Amino acid sequence: MLMAGIVGYGAYIPIYRIKVEEIAKIWSEDAEAIKHGLGIIEKSVPGRDEDAATIAVEAARRAIKHSGINSGAIGAIYVGSESHPYAVKPTATVVKEAIQANDRMMAADLEFACKAGTAGIQMAMGLVDSGIIKYGMAAGSDTSQGRPGDALEYTASAGGAAFIIGKEKAETIADIIKTVSFTTDTPDFWRREGASFPTHSGRFTGEPGYFRHVTSATKMLLEDTGFKPSDFSYAVFHQPNGKFPRNVAKMLGFTEEQIAPGLMTPIIGNTYSGSSIIGLAATLDVAKPGDRILLTSFGSGAGSDSFAIEVTENIDAKRAKLVKVRDIADAHKKYIDYSTYLKNRNTIKKR
Amino acid sequence: MSRDVAIIGVGLAKFGERWNAGLKELMAEAGLQALEDANLKSDDVEMLYGGTMASGRFMGQEHVAALMSDQLGFKNIPAVRIENACASGGSALRQGYISVASDIHDIVVVGGVEKMTDVTSSEATTALGGAGDQEWELFQGITFPALYAMMAKRHMYEYGTTEEQLAAVSVKNHENAMKNKYAQFHKRLTIDEVMKSKMVSDPLKLLDCSPISDGAAAVVLAPLEIARKYNDTPIKIVASAQASDTLRLAERDNLTSIKATSIAAEKAYKQAGVTPKDINVAEVHDCFTIAEIMAMEDLGFYKKGEAGKAVMNGETAINSKISINTSGGLKGCGHPVGATGVKQAVEAVWQLRGDAGERQVNGAEVALTHNVGGSGATAVVHIYKRAN
Amino acid sequence: MITMEKPSASLWRKIKPRYNxxxxxxxxxxxxxxxxxxxxxxxxxxxxxxxxxFSGNGEIISFTEIRVPPDTFRDEAPYTVGVVKLDEGPLVEGHILENGIKIDIGTKVKAAFRKMYVDGEEGPIYYHYKFEPV
Structure with a gap:
């Protein structure tokens, strides 16, 4: 068994929302059919002054507050995103400075489509378990872009979460019992250098992409740990839309009830690198000591990271300092129309 | 051990959008008029102080004082540029005053110039923004209208000043400008027109803001003892005072008055041996309508919170209780920033000489000018009387 | 004046106060x-x-919505700025974020982390505190 666990976490979702109807109207699509097909009713949109760095910072600051640790004790920061504000120049350094962490710090940006956040958790776990650092922070945040008119436009949203990994028994709110990954080279979804929008290969993203990787990683985890789906109180699967995680849960033998608390995509959209870990955060918000949570992320390209997590006694004591994901998602929500959406995304051509 | 100083000549280049004129043309227009007014030859001038705020940003031209001296045909005299944001002109006048009063020079020309219309209005907004704290105000996109708007909002909150009272400042100054051939605007306004003009930074609307202008002004200073050699009605500078404050608005003691103004005014009244009640004519720094209201209070003409009502009641129109901004002020006459402080002195001289024509204040004996830099980090106050 | 209006050193020098x-x-x-x-x-x-x-908590002393911006903010108007009195004493200028809470003199705010200014297509991104009504 691993020693590393979660010491604190935080999430952030921008206040702006656009409804499926508003996007469907522009393209003369049937909103009801899209809502049903994708299992989503609206998505979050970043403000003009938000990007993956500001979102990661807001989440990281909440995580620090929740953990109760001194940010100076963090030894590594990894920020996963597919929309890092700079092509060259790290987002992690912005986060490091904005949480007033120590200059003695390991840091890097990660990219693995939607699973760069969980990849960061694994890296932090390794450093913590080996005793190289005391605490590591892993954040996943995105202001993902969907090509106008494409199916992804209904889901690609903005948000993020940050997790602080440590191993002090008195501090962890949840221990990570096991993690395993399944990785192949699969071109289901990509964005080339300089391209404004990602491209996907349609239905190929489903079976050979999402489903193969999520089920393989999850089965490996179940085999390694000897747990059955029923040994988990909750499960969180990467949620590119509202439908895939439900289907994959069913395929793997998990129930609707197990995935319900962590299923955030229907109301916030797919936050990419933030997606599965916002789901984990929302699940931890309601979990009790002793609960087991299964988390399996997915990143196109492709890979899945699967985790078996067990909630500790410490979770209740730290709850006072927690801002819950569903409260964040509901707070100050502001609906915008499609033209404001274009303006916020800086896609109106001015020069 | 200082000498009395008099203004023996004044000149003004018409304020406005002077598409045909660059810095050189504007400076020459004002400067030659001042030399003529003082019956001087170019060779008589010993020293030049030139006020300009942002010629580098507006025109790509620095080293403006030497240029001014060059263009006016002064031969190899010392020339110094004074930059104190919108108070550059007033500050240059004070430096000229000091150099004459201290017996260093006899004949000193003080010029002020700004050529602002060759850049776009957003570039001008950026250039003027440099008068505040670049790192904490302009960097955050906080413009000058915004700084004064925040003062206005607070003034309204604390004293019940209204947007109509602000508008009344603009209406009065435009009315005065109707009678000034050098003014940028010859357009009568109503309170309703001001109220309905485009919002710039609430509560300040376009017609609450002084315009972007081209213009120049010049005065010639001499020791009073020899002033009559050049001019029959020399005007004596009876006080010259200046104060500064924090560059950043938020760091001041409060947002509803400009402390540098009250400090400079207090010193000036003391030097001149007069009180605010003695002032007949005042040219105050109305870069925004709220600025005139604050100036009226900070200069001691009205109690805090009373100025808005006074403007509304017409107490500051020409030949009423106190005539404020007879030239049209920055709002009506225009605000070529570096020229403004010198232009105020020109108007004071015309009023005290009885040369102000249609806008003449009857029995004007004591005049005051008030020039502010930035959101109040510099204030310069001068008081003038006819020499006996 | 589209790119590199300010050298990146001017960002770097003030990172600590601007971020935190x-x-x-x-x-x-x-x-x-x-x-x-x-x-x-x-x-x-x-x-x-x-x-x-500083904690980043404070209250609005005055504020205004800027509709005519300097060229560095040409695409951002209108935006609201204010003077905020921080709980620890000092008054400071900052952007006030929109979050549906009606703002007025006296409205309580807390600090948030946002982009202040993006220098053209290729220049640096300047991050900054902004204030969010609570």
Whole structure:
């Protein structure tokens, strides 16, 4: 068994929302059919002054507050995103400075489509378990872009979460019992250098992409740990839309009830690198000591990271300092129309 | 051990959008008029102080004082540029005053110039923004209208000043400008027109803001003892005072008055041996309508919170209780920033000489000018009387 | 003037105060300053300045919506800025974020982390505190 666990976490979702109807109207699509097909009713949109760095910072600051640790004790920061504000120049350094962490710090940006956040958790776990650092922070945040008119436009949203990994028994709110990954080279979804929008290969993203990787990683985890789906109180699967995680849960033998608390995509959209870990955060918000949570992320390209997590006694004591994901998602929500959406995304051509 | 100083000549280049004129043309227009007014030859001038705020940003031209001296045909005299944001002109006048009063020079020309219309209005907004704290105000996109708007909002909150009272400042100054051939605007306004003009930074609307202008002004200073050699009605500078404050608005003691103004005014009244009640004519720094209201209070003409009502009641129109901004002020006459402080002195001289024509204040004996830099980090106050 | 209006060193120099409202306090007279000052306004050359991070909580003293921006903010207008009195004492200028809460003089705010200014297509991104009504 691993020693590393979660010491604190935080999430952030921008206040702006656009409804499926508003996007469907522009393209003369049937909103009801899209809502049903994708299992989503609206998505979050970043403000003009938000990007993956500001979102990661807001989440990281909440995580620090929740953990109760001194940010100076963090030894590594990894920020996963597919929309890092700079092509060259790290987002992690912005986060490091904005949480007033120590200059003695390991840091890097990660990219693995939607699973760069969980990849960061694994890296932090390794450093913590080996005793190289005391605490590591892993954040996943995105202001993902969907090509106008494409199916992804209904889901690609903005948000993020940050997790602080440590191993002090008195501090962890949840221990990570096991993690395993399944990785192949699969071109289901990509964005080339300089391209404004990602491209996907349609239905190929489903079976050979999402489903193969999520089920393989999850089965490996179940085999390694000897747990059955029923040994988990909750499960969180990467949620590119509202439908895939439900289907994959069913395929793997998990129930609707197990995935319900962590299923955030229907109301916030797919936050990419933030997606599965916002789901984990929302699940931890309601979990009790002793609960087991299964988390399996997915990143196109492709890979899945699967985790078996067990909630500790410490979770209740730290709850006072927690801002819950569903409260964040509901707070100050502001609906915008499609033209404001274009303006916020800086896609109106001015020069 | 200082000498009395008099203004023996004044000149003004018409304020406005002077598409045909660059810095050189504007400076020459004002400067030659001042030399003529003082019956001087170019060779008589010993020293030049030139006020300009942002010629580098507006025109790509620095080293403006030497240029001014060059263009006016002064031969190899010392020339110094004074930059104190919108108070550059007033500050240059004070430096000229000091150099004459201290017996260093006899004949000193003080010029002020700004050529602002060759850049776009957003570039001008950026250039003027440099008068505040670049790192904490302009960097955050906080413009000058915004700084004064925040003062206005607070003034309204604390004293019940209204947007109509602000508008009344603009209406009065435009009315005065109707009678000034050098003014940028010859357009009568109503309170309703001001109220309905485009919002710039609430509560300040376009017609609450002084315009972007081209213009120049010049005065010639001499020791009073020899002033009559050049001019029959020399005007004596009876006080010259200046104060500064924090560059950043938020760091001041409060947002509803400009402390540098009250400090400079207090010193000036003391030097001149007069009180605010003695002032007949005042040219105050109305870069925004709220600025005139604050100036009226900070200069001691009205109690805090009373100025808005006074403007509304017409107490500051020409030949009423106190005539404020007879030239049209920055709002009506225009605000070529570096020229403004010198232009105020020109108007004071015309009023005290009885040369102000249609806008003449009857029995004007004591005049005051008030020039502010930035959101109040510099204030310069001068008081003038006819020499006996 | 589209790109590189300011060199990136000017961003780097002020990262600590701009990101975290880190200012200072004069130990001689206990006056807190944000942005940090090199010299205490009260104590002059007797200043004893020590760094101090502000909570970011405060209240709006005045505010305005800017509709005519400088060229660096040409695509951002309208935006709201205010003077905020921080709980620890100093008054500071900052952007006030929209979050549906109606703002007025006296409205409580807390600090948030946002982009302030993006220097064209290729220049640096300037991050900054902004204030969010609570």
């Amino acid at each position: 409202l880190s200012g200072n306090i004069c130990k001689n007279c206990s006056t807190a300053y944000f942005p940090p000052r090199i010299v205490c306004r009260k104590c002059g050359r007797n200043s004893k300045m020590e760094s101090m991070t």
